[in-house]
Amino acid sequence: MRELELKNLYDDFRDGDTIKAYAKIIAQDAKKLKKPINIMEVCGGHTHTIMKFGLPQLLPNNINFIHGPGCPVCIMPKERIDHAYVLAMQEDVILVTLGDMIKVPGSNGSLQDARAKGADVRFVYSPMECLKIASENPTKTVVFFAIGFETTTPMTAVLVDQVIKQKVPNILFHINHVTVPEVMVELIDSRDEHVDAYNNRIDAFLGPSHVSVIAGSKIYEKFPKEYGRPVVVTGFEPVDMMQGISMIVKQFVEERTELEIQYKRVVNYEGNLTAQALIEKYFEKISLFRWRGLGNVPDSGLKLRDEFAGYNAEIVYKDILPIAEIEDHKLCICGDILRGMAKPQECTIFGTACKPTSPIGSCMVSSEGACSAYYKYGNIF
Numbered sequence: 001m002r003e004l005e006l007k008n009l010y011d012d013f014r015d016g017d018t019i020k021a022y023a024k025i026i027a028q029d030a031k032k033l034k035k036p037i038n039i040m041e042v043c044g045g046h047t048h049t050i051m052k053f054g055l056p057q058l059l060p061n062n063i064n065f066i067h068g069p070g071c072p073v074c075i076m077p078k079e080r081i082d083h084a085y086v087l088a089m090q091e092d093v094i095l096v097t098l099g100d101m102i103k104v105p106g107s108n109g110s111l112q113d114a115r116a117k118g119a120d121v122r123f124v125y126s127p128m129e130c131l132k133i134a135s136e137n138p139t140k141t142v143v144f145f146a147i148g149f150e151t152t153t154p155m156t157a158v159l160v161d162q163v164i165k166q167k168v169p170n171i172l173f174h175i176n177h178v179t180v181p182e183v184m185v186e187l188i189d190s191r192d193e194h195v196d197a198y199n200n201r202i203d204a205f206l207g208p209s210h211v212s213v214i215a216g217s218k219i220y221e222k223f224p225k226e227y228g229r230p231v232v233v234t235g236f237e238p239v240d241m242m243q244g245i246s247m248i249v250k251q252f253v254e255e256r257t258e259l260e261i262q263y264k265r266v267v268n269y270e271g272n273l274t275a276q277a278l279i280e281k282y283f284e285k286i287s288l289f290r291w292r293g294l295g296n297v298p299d300s301g302l303k304l305r306d307e308f309a310g311y312n313a314e315i316v317y318k319d320i321l322p323i324a325e326i327e328d329h330k331l332c333i334c335g336d337i338l339r340g341m342a343k344p345q346e347c348t349i350f351g352t353a354c355k356p357t358s359p360i361g362s363c364m365v366s367s368e369g370a371c372s373a374y375y376k377y378g379n380i381f
Helices: 016-030 044-052 078-088 099-103 111-116 129-136 153-165 180-188 209-215 222-226 238-253 273-282 306-311 334-338 370-377
Strands: 037-041 063-067 093-098 120-124 141-148 171-177 204-207 231-233 259-261 283-291 295-304
Touching: 016 238, 037 044, 037 238, 044 209, 044 238, 044 370, 078 093, 078 111, 078 141, 078 171, 093 099, 093 111, 093 129, 099 111, 099 120, 111 120, 120 129, 129 141, 129 153, 129 171, 141 153, 153 171, 153 273, 153 306, 171 295, 171 306, 180 222, 180 295, 204 209, 204 238, 209 273, 231 238, 273 283, 295 306, 334 370
Parallel strands: 037 063, 037 204, 093 120, 093 141, 141 171, 204 231, 231 259
Antiparallel strands: 283 295
16 A cells, blocks of 8 residues: 655645746736836745745746835834843843744844843743743743734733733733834825835835734735735745745736735635734824834824733833833944845844844844845845
């Protein structure tokens, strides 16, 4: 009897023949374009697919990628990292966060540096691990430094829900969740008085996939309708991205401006209504959130609702947390990269003073950062 062979889920999405077929379709349609088009992939995962699989080499010269601020670690301003650092250095605190966040440099150093100085800093794969940490350390206060876009916000909301229901006395939250549509508006039409008008010439967006699983494609309706920018919500695999690019090019050729979903196997218009309700229950918008390199973006951040202020680390520890805004290193152009106005190799310290092992800018720290992707896959050196 023949042994059962299971097909790899990703085989169809990394199939070279399919990718080449889409490249041919795009090349044919691109000949009909009236002008070059600049496509911004907002998501850092998309940036890595673009670089890892060499997609720019498959596209004609009149189609250009602009890298956006889709890396939640990269957009975290130094002053909020300083909050985490100060909290971590408190004797009675265990600072918990996700993945790459511990490596991002603030003005006093990174959370990794704080841990080297004796602070109890831990990174987890799931916020729910905080419950176990809190149970095992009843005399300590566990502060969960929450980061991420709509994708990870429900996980934090679930933890808040469980902390309240289980009456856990020693878990607090420092909320740094941000939302995608508001920053997309900011990229098109800056409203921050400290930032000059952008010149990134975005013609269309590849919509983030995992964000859209939670929030639904409905959050992008305004871009084709109000701003004249097509949006195609696209998956992460190379075939997904090539199909998404093809869909955008066809819109320009056919003189359409629409919201479309390429990633239909996972994304729908409404999104995950259960997750949205839980987010709404515990979080509300804040009037301004400062994005690293972009400045203050209206209504783009979340905070715990006032009725849950007792769980808010920013309120409980307000007397020791710094409030001054802190700019990046003068030689770092991460801000311009996040705004889609520069590419990593244009930075004078890229790959020299600034490397993944010794990052100066946040775009080099995260596995989703554009500088990290260019360093790893760009064959620049």
